[in-house]
Amino acid sequence: MRHGGQILVDQLVRLGARRAFCVPGESFLAVLDALHDAPISLVTARQEGGAAMMAEAHAKLTGNPGLCFVTRGPGAANAAAGLHVARQDSTPMILFVGQVPRGHKDREAFQEVDYRAAFGGLCKWSAEVTDTARLPEYVARAWHVATAGRPGPVLLALPEDVLSGTADVTDLAHPPIELAPTFxxxxxxxxxxxxxxxxxxxxxxxxxxxxxxxxxxxxxxxxxxxxxxxxxxxxxxxxxxxxxxxxxxxxxxxxxxxxxxxxxxxxxxxxxxxxxxxxxxxxxxxxxxxxxxxxxxxxxxxxxxxxxxxxxxxxxxxxxxxxxxxxxxxxxxxxxxxxxxxxxxxxxxVSPRQTPGAVKMEEVVSWLSENLGEEAIVTNGAGNYAAFLHRYFRYRRFRSQLAPTSGSMGYGLPAAITASLEYPDRPVVCMAGDGCLQMTVNELSTAAQYGATPIVVVANNGRYGTIRAHQERTYPSRVAGTDLVNPDFPALARAYGGHGERVERTEDFPAAFSRAGASGTFAIIELMLDPEALSPGQTLSEARAAGEARR
Missing domain, CATH: 3.40.50.1220 (TPP-binding domain)
Incomplete structure (x- = not known):
């Protein structure tokens, strides 16, 4: 006889799971108990959105479903951002969500959510396990659905008493060997x-x-x-x-x-x-x-x-x-x-177009492209800064790019942490904007805890630059909601136990990057950009002028 948490984890081990990500919750304590002795490395993130993005990045890197455990209600809601990335990026992922006990269902119990209704559109399949003895069946099916055809995310809701209940049940066999057609x-x-x-x-x-x-x-x-x-x-x-x-x-x-x-x-x-x-x-x-x-x-x-x-x-x-x-x-x-x-x-x-300011993103990205080895992994989230990366960085090796096709802000840092844990001997660089990074900057604590060593290059222009560009083109000079007051990013990195530097001239970047790499820990290099430098193809003034011309 095993409790449901042990049955679930044993089935994941048979399927080949090596790593999982979570934010712990009382609704799946039995799973955490089973993971204590399992050959699955458990990474505890600081927020469920970061945990889900880490799991999604793990799936991109390995080809196996990314596994994420979150608690019910607000935990699942926070993880939705990572589910959306997996859906639009066609990434196999399984989100395990704690659920209220079966006897409390349909009373709007504490943190109760109908997950099939709430997340059905984000997932390939959403289900709730109502019988402890059927856990191997549900887990094996979730793994198959996540990886079959067009891959994508699956959600399994796990009532607390299903996980704590016991059953004498046989684990299902490992995944079938697929005979690939020749075509x-x-x-x-x-x-x-x-x-x-x-x-x-x-x-x-x-x-x-x-x-x-x-x-x-x-x-x-x-x-x-x-x-x-x-x-x-x-x-x-x-x-x-x-x-x-x-x-x-x-x-x-x-x-x-x-x-x-x-x-x-x-x-x-x-x-x-x-x-x-x-x-x-x-x-x-x-x-x-x-x-x-x-x-x-x-x-x-x-x-x-x-x-x-x-x-x-x-x-x-x-x-x-x-x-x-x-x-x-x-x-x-x-x-x-x-x-x-x-x-x-x-x-x-890809011939660089000069942008205003003492720190020029086109030169920073070009330097990284020329000096990072083929084994380097570069991650990013969303923002105008990413356009410099897309345009001027030349990728030479498969899986050297981790980026969300869904355009999700905050993705770069969690993905970089996953990449550094999966490939500790490969350089990992996260490109982020000041707004993008602050979506998940708390995951620096996760990097510190598990020894991840990405170098984060943050482009600080004091605003949500992409939205500001759209504002200027559509409603010129009528700015609302896009200015930012930012922390001292290098000091923040040091507060988390990492290395931090600020770069105010392009020519200082190579030495700063070298020091960050030699630090032996994660690092933030803050680039102080001219607010005029919106994107590779347009300055702030040019965007405003284009908007005025259309009026």
Missing amino acids: ESTAQDALGWLAGAERPLIVAGGPHWSEEAAADLGRFATAQGLPVALSFRRQDYLDNRHPGYAGDLSVGGNPKLFARLAEADRVLLLGTRLGENASKSYTALEPGRPGPSILHVHAGPEETGLVWRPDMSVTADAISFIRALARQAPLGRDWSGWTSALRADYEAW
Whole structure:
């Protein structure tokens, strides 16, 4: 006989779980008891949103579901931010939420929530376990649903008395071994379709990617002479030095690349949903309007045809299909002129555009790009500062980028902590804005507790810069709600036990970064930016002038 918490944890161990994240709660004490002796490393975060983002980042890094335990009511509500990231990023994740005892249900008991109703739209599957003996079944199903097809988050609500109750039950077997199809014949059909193109374009992204898949994509693009664009915040899916790499379809991305997407006559969507950001708000390609012929490859059959009406579709994970494509002989088509033109557009785009102020983000990011090794992992959340990273940093190795395609602020620090714990020998750099960092800055305490050593480079312009830019373009000179009063970030880092420095001139950054790396702990380097420097392509004054011109 085992209590429910032990049954649950034993099943997770059989499924291959190695790490879990939590904020402890009285509603799942039995799980915490079982984790005490389990071969699962438990990381205690400071807020449930940070814990859920750490779990999501762990899933991106490992391919296994990110596991997060939170308490009922407010704990689950706080964790919703991480669920949203997992949903829009197609990341496998399981959120275990404590629940009131079964005998207290439907009385609006203390912190009671109907999780299936409240979180159903954020999750692939939401369920509540009502029988201790069925815990292995529910946990195994949650693992499968989170990883199958288009991956995503699953929520399991766990009544307190189900976890504390006992049962004599057998654990389910480990996950089945999947026999991956070869897709050789289908890949030949896809190449036959591509052969009819004058201006072909591959757009790669989405889930199910790996270092091997990134190499296969490079070999396929080289053999066929094809240009490749990557979707929003999937820039590490192909070595950016590859001659066929055309850039990323991102927020504030290269207008010429979006124009090339509209100009292409055959587009191979490889693993990506090609969402709003990657399609320039559905304007580079417009759903329901005539456009290029599309071949859509996606693991979720419900995705092909959901937005874009493809001429052909393949239900397959990107890893398997790009492996089959990379094995095919060259078609012999000469697309060199088209591919070279897209590459030239990219090279021109990443040539730094000078911004005002003594600290220039374009130079800081360019220095990081040139001096960080291929093994470095760079994380970020959301904000105008991220546009500098997208534009000027060249990713060379798969899984060197951890960023939310959902555009969630606060993601960079929790993700960096996870990356540092998972790969303690690899440099980890978190890029954050002053507003973005303060969403989860309390997780510096988590970094201190578990020995994570990311270097956080915070761009301080004293405002929510992205929203300020939108304000100036839409309601110029009518500013409300976007100015910030910030703490002394280096002093804050030191208060948490880390290293902190402030940089007020670009030329001082390399030495500051070197000292941060040598500190042996986590660090914050605060960049004091000119408030005029909004984004790589526009200053504050230019945004206001554009808004005035539209009035």
